[in-house]
Amino acid sequence: MDLHAALVALLEPGRVLTRPLDLIAYASDASFYRLIPQAVVLPKSLREIQALFVFARANRVPLTFRTAGTSLSGQAVTSGILAEVARHWKGIQVEAEGRRVRVQPGVIGSHVNAVLRPYGRRLGPDPASIDACMMGGILANNASGMCCGVVENSYHTLAAITFVLPNGVVVNTAEAGAGERLRQQAPALHRGILELKQRATAEAGLRNRIRAKYGMKNTTGYSLNALLDFDDPADILGHLMIGSEGTLGFIAEAVLHTLPAYPLRYTGLLFFATVQHAGSAIVPLRDSGARALEIMDRAALRSVEHLAGAPTILKSLPESAAGLLVEYQCTTLEELQQAREAAQRACRALALLHPPEFTEEAAAQALLWKLRKGLFPSIGAMRRQGTTVIIEDVAFKVERLAEAITDLQALFRDYHYDEAIIFGHAKDGNLHFVITPSFNTDAEIERYERFMASLVKLVVEKYDGALKAEHGTGRNIAPFVEAEWGRTAFAIMKELKRLVDPDGFLNPGVIINDDPQAHVRNLKTLPVVEAEVDKCIECGFCEPQCPSRRLTLTPRQRIVVRREMARLRAAPGQAAWLDSLLADYPYAGLDTCAVDGLCATACPVAINTGELVKRLRGESHSRKASRRALRLARSLAGVEKTARFASRSAHLAARLLGADSLRKMTVVAEHVFNTRLPKWNRAMPSPPRRLPKTAQVGAHAVYFPACLSRIMGRSQAAGFSLPELLPLLAERAGLPVWIPPDATGHCCGMPFGSKGYTEAFHETLHRIIAKCWDWSEAGRLPIVIDASSCAYTLRACEHDLEGEDLLHWRQLTILDSVEFVHDRLLARLQPRRLPEAVVLHPNCAARKLGLTDKLQNLAAACAESVTIPEHLDCCAFAGDRGLLLPELTQSATALEAAEVKARSYDGYYSSNLTCEMGMTLATNQHYQSILSLVERATRAEG
Ligand SMILES: Cc1cc2nc3c(=O)[nH]c(=O)nc-3n(C[C@H](O)[C@H](O)[C@H](O)COP(=O)(O)OP(=O)(O)OC[C@H]3O[C@@H](n4cnc5c(N)ncnc54)[C@H](O)[C@@H]3O)c2cc1C
Ligand code: SF4
Ligand code: SF4
Known part of the structure; x- marks a missing residue:
């Protein structure tokens, strides 16, 4: 089958990408998995989504959605068709004076918050990636962050949702009679959902287990709480879409309840002699009203002690120490005063290493958060070349957090992940840890596999915790969903997937995966390419900044393609792909980079891809061209005179010939001389007559x-x-x-x-x-x-x-x-x-x-x-x-x-x-x- 032609018949040529360059550019998300799609499509409408569903089912090709591709568990990559819905699904509408917001999947989370700001409102979900990630991914991963906990996430703030099921049926839960219409259009599915509800609720043991699991942060498996919380199959399915990672349907639009924004903050960094002391402080601080409580172990604190403005005390902390970043967030001055008093009361009872210091000053608060947010990047920046950064995401009962941290530290020692750091949202028992293994050798992969087996045992058997608190199950935890949830709950999840997507074409291998080694397949190697970009962790944070992102490549994709070229050079027999990449990269990777360095402003490891591009451009110049440029640099006065003359002449020509003719003539000349020439445009100003006369004496x-x-x-x-x-x-x-x-x-x-x-x-x-x-x-x-x-x-x-x-x-x-x-x-x-x-x-x-x-x-x-x-x-x-x-x-x-x-x-x-x-x-x-x-x-x- 000619896949390209078949997909063009469904969409249109510009929105079906099958060149090796495009496929490689989309083969990576922020995770450590990598799959090369067969095609990338950019659907625009519900009709096109439905047509893609029919096509994927009929041809047995996997279909995966993607918005910003910042997922960490491998849920936004595929070997089938990748449908990018970031570009054409940008709708956003504020409703009920800011109390609700209607969003489409391609809107960046922080844009929604910016639009809500004048109303004093914000989104509930608050992932750390909110400046890059989009509503499709936030909803489909049920993403959360420092403050959102288990009540302000997408699931709990969802007012209504419109989605397309794999059978093509469109459901809008806001419409009266949505459930009844679903019954008429898909009776077996409607009945099946009610049966699953019956199975989930019949037994008190399972009911309680589901309730308990969602009393804690948890994104392992499907959102089974939907079967308990709702009665109408349309509402049940609507809430199952949250956290379904693109495996149950396409989320076309959602209406979310918003929450008050908190303009006033009271922030402090507290230090404790041991993790246990820090652990015992969590509940009193949480109960005193702290909205953010970020724990950091000694290794984490050490990784940021060199940052500008870091408290000097960091360097003298004992080896067993831990820190808690505490923040109270308020809307009124009265609330702020209450927060001050509550914090002081709570701190009096804590075993602190030093007297508590809180600040209300925005700059000082920003510095404290910079330390916390610098943890992950600092490890990314310090790691050895060729290694991967893995950020894991587990959850425990708050009361046992300190014990769990100590156990995790022992696990890192056992597996020689000496660089590991631990931090996380202590208020919700959610810990992240970062390790930097390399997947370039079998021995390293095998070590990681053994480590994961021990981690699962620890989290599940000792603590009955969550293997994924907020980053989604993806491919990484798919083999362990049953271990975490138990046989009965897992059977319901499998049945749900079979019922909704009987042909299994939607994002297969994600959430439900029968392969016990799925988590160590399709791992991403990170070949060393060039010093400017080797630290890249492929997180995608730079993408929204890049002016060429809708035309050719993003900064991440520029790097990803360079890495692929290195892989192909090392693996003989792939000459055709390498040649194709080499042919397409100069325009897509180099010419269309504006070298504005905006990518560096969002990059957690401060990579300016423009610097690489400048160097590569430089290397492509002949010695003769470089000498010519040098001569030009030495005679700029003459060049300026000529340029003024040329500009004046061009204006004259445009007046005589018309701007369009002049432009067309340039295009013809480009063909004749086989080089790129500046195109005349109507916005070009003409030369000023002369520089004004000014005096040196008395000048300021x-x-x-x-x-x-x-x-x-x-x-x-x-x-x-x-x-x-x-x-x-x-x-x-x-x-x-x-x-x-x-x-x-x-x-x-x-x-x-x-x-x-x-x-x-x-x-x-x-x-x-x-x-x-x-x-x-x-x-x-x-x-x-x-x-x-x-x-x-x-x-x-x-x-x-x-x-x-x-x-x-x-x-x-x-x-x-x-x-x-x-x-x-x-x-x-x-x-x-x-x-x-x-x-x-x-x-x-x-x-x-x-x-x-x-x-x-x-x-x-x-x-x-x-x-x-x-x-x-x-x-x-x-x-x-x-x-x-x-x-x-x-x-x-x-x-x-x-x-x-x-x-x-x-x-x-x-x-x-x-x-x-x-x-x-x-x-x-x-x-x-x-x-x-x-x-x-x-x-x-x-
Ligand atoms: C450095 C870093 C920090 C992070 N911090 C956090 C954090 O604090 N909290 C957190 O929760 N996550 C975090 N993440 C993970 C990730 O950024 C979030 O989960 C985010 O919400 C993913 O959004 P996205 O737009 O990138 O989605 P993508 O990665 O593009 O997709 C995510 C999933 O959603 C599916 N999907 C996308 N659109 C649709 C749609 N319209 N319909 C159906 N399915 C769809 C995809 O198929 C995929 O399975 C972090 C990631 C990085 C790299
Ligand atoms: S420097 Fe290049 S890669 Fe970076 S944001 Fe600008 S155009 Fe994009
Ligand atoms: S360049 Fe920086 S921001 Fe962009 S993907 Fe790489 S690490 Fe992330």
């Missing part, structure tokens, strides 16, 4: 207009060119700036650096640092730059400098124009608030510089209403990338542009010329520098 700052501002900085609306704006504002504020006459011909070097022309980049940097040193009078005056990306390049270039350049750089103050105007001019300018609604695009460089708030404050000082789009993305214009590959910017800005276009604004602003071009193209609205808004709001009235 040096203003270095970025090279693109000098070449294309002519504003189209405000009447001023970009290089004119800052001197004008500075003059108005009485703090004049000076533009050095020899600024022309200098640049931050980013255009060379981003393309991997390292020598040329270093040469440009060397020249500009030397100039900045002179201009600033050896660092006395700040240097202000009017393009955030250039300001960022000069602020983040430490590792590219050496010798005198580095010494000088350390004494320079380099400011983005946004922070200069915000910090030094704004108070003197006293803008009037214009009766306008404006929208901002805080570009990626401004975000990395931490300038979003300042940009917003500036706008708020000058306009009545300021919006930052919910779907703010990087525009991927990246200097000239948007000119060379317009499709990248188009794809990167699609969601943000749709959101901006849905409303009309009086002004559109950013702080980087190329990003303004990108957003102008995407929205058909004229984006300008924020300085032009400040200029209008500070103009003398009259």
Whole structure:
């Protein structure tokens, strides 16, 4: 069968992916399992989901759903068809003034919380992965986190759910008569569910067992409590969908009850001499009202003691010590006062190593949470190359937690997992531990298998605990569901799967798996590839940040494909796949990376995939090309003159020939010369006439207009060119700036650096640092730059400098124009608030510089209403990338542009010329520098 053709008949060509590059890109989730799908599909509608069900059943091909692929137990990978439902299922609607929210599977959890924030509400489920994972996975894994416990999870906050069963029947539990309709459409299933309910409730022993298991956090097996809690088969099935890991049907939409957000917090890190002392503190602290209680063993605390701002006490704790991070969360000041008193009362009775210290300060609280959240990444970053990071997830009765920790520590010693750390949500008896085995040898796999057998014995036999508290059963615990639940309950689960999915095509092998070794099959090896990315744990946290994620690859996928190439090189006989990957990677992996480094901002182990891309781009340049780039770097003044001329000519040509013709001519020229050329676009500003005249004497700052501002900085609306704006504002504020006459011909070097022309980049940097040193009078005056990306390049270039350049750089103050105007001019300018609604695009460089708030404050000082789009993305214009590959910017800005276009604004602003071009193209609205808004709001009235 031609699978591609068959699936295209059901969907459409662009939404069926079968190239080796695509299949490998989707072969990994965050777990240590790896399966290569036969096809990846991107369904859009219920009709397409139903068609996929019919196809998978008829052709006996497994079908697995996937949203963000951050699962840890192997439930989002398949050797069949992978249906990615992250891209087209983005619906979100607030209902009942925020008390409920309607979501589709492709919405990121933290986006839901952002939309709920103005209502003072939030989601119940709070997985640590909430900035990346999506509602489909949160619901289907019944994910939870630090505070959610057993009452605020998806199961308990579900108001209604719409799902598609494997037989194609669509059920919406909100509709009156949903159960009756199910009876008519699928009588055997309806009857079967009632029979299972009967089996689960008939016997007090089983009933009590189910109740007891869900009194504790538990995601092992199916949510059998649905059989006890509900009577109507539609409601029962709706709740069984929660935690079903895509094995029972497709969740199309859910309505969730929301919970109050807690703006006030009271947080402290307590230390104890032993785990036992920490264990005894859990119940009193929980009963005093603490909403988060995070336990950390000594090894865990040691793994973060080197982090900046970590309390010094960490280094002197005894070997047996443990810590508890305690947080009270409140809505009113009165509640906060009660929390203070309750915490003090509870602490008086505890065996603490040191007097308790609590804080209400956001920065200090953030530091404490940084330590807690840094535990997993620190182990990931410190591990040996080629090893995997496994984070396990077990639960015990709170009263026996300390004993369980001691037993787990002994288990690690027995199996020589010396690097293991333990931490977890103590309030709910939920422990995570991290180990870093390698699956590159049989001996290591065998050690892991033996370890798992002992772990199961310990958790189940000694403690009657849960083998999976929140991460889902997946493939990892599937062989042990019966061991944990017992024969009767497991038989009900098996029967449930058979009843709902008799052909077993939905995510087979997950939750129910007859193979006792399923947990050690399809393990992911992690070949060593390149230093920049070897620490990658394939968690997927970087994916929502990446502007190329909807066009080609995400950062994780760029790494995953590099790893596959290494595997294929080591395994002869796979030449066709390797050749195919090698052919497709240059465009998908390298050309379409905007090298904006946004991936690093979300990566727990701080990987900037853009750095790898830059190096690989550099390696692909011939010596001749590198020399040419170096020559160019040494003669930038001439280049600038030519570029101004070219820009002017292009504008003239566009006027004479029309923008479309000019663009088409470029495309023809690309074919003729077999190279990628910048495409003309209507958003390109023309060159400013000349740089304004400024005086050096009395200047409060040096203003270095970025090279693109000098070449294309002519504003189209405000009447001023970009290089004119800052001197004008500075003059108005009485703090004049000076533009050095020899600024022309200098640049931050980013255009060379981003393309991997390292020598040329270093040469440009060397020249500009030397100039900045002179201009600033050896660092006395700040240097202000009017393009955030250039300001960022000069602020983040430490590792590219050496010798005198580095010494000088350390004494320079380099400011983005946004922070200069915000910090030094704004108070003197006293803008009037214009009766306008404006929208901002805080570009990626401004975000990395931490300038979003300042940009917003500036706008708020000058306009009545300021919006930052919910779907703010990087525009991927990246200097000239948007000119060379317009499709990248188009794809990167699609969601943000749709959101901006849905409303009309009086002004559109950013702080980087190329990003303004990108957003102008995407929205058909004229984006300008924020300085032009400040200029209008500070103009003398009259
Ligand atoms: C570093 C790290 C920390 C984590 N911390 C936590 C934590 O604190 N708590 C926690 O619970 N989890 C945690 N996880 C695990 C994981 O992030 C969560 O379980 C998350 O909810 C999975 O969401 P996802 O969008 O990535 O789902 P995916 O991994 O894409 O899919 C998860 C499951 O849902 C199914 N699925 C997806 N969409 C649908 C649909 N529409 N219909 C039916 N089935 C569907 C898939 O088939 C799969 O079985 C963590 C993961 C990592 C890497
Ligand atoms: S640098 Fe930017 S475009 Fe490249 S992988 Fe990272 S986030 Fe994606
Ligand atoms: S690059 Fe970082 S964020 Fe991305 S998958 Fe790897 S470890 Fe996770």
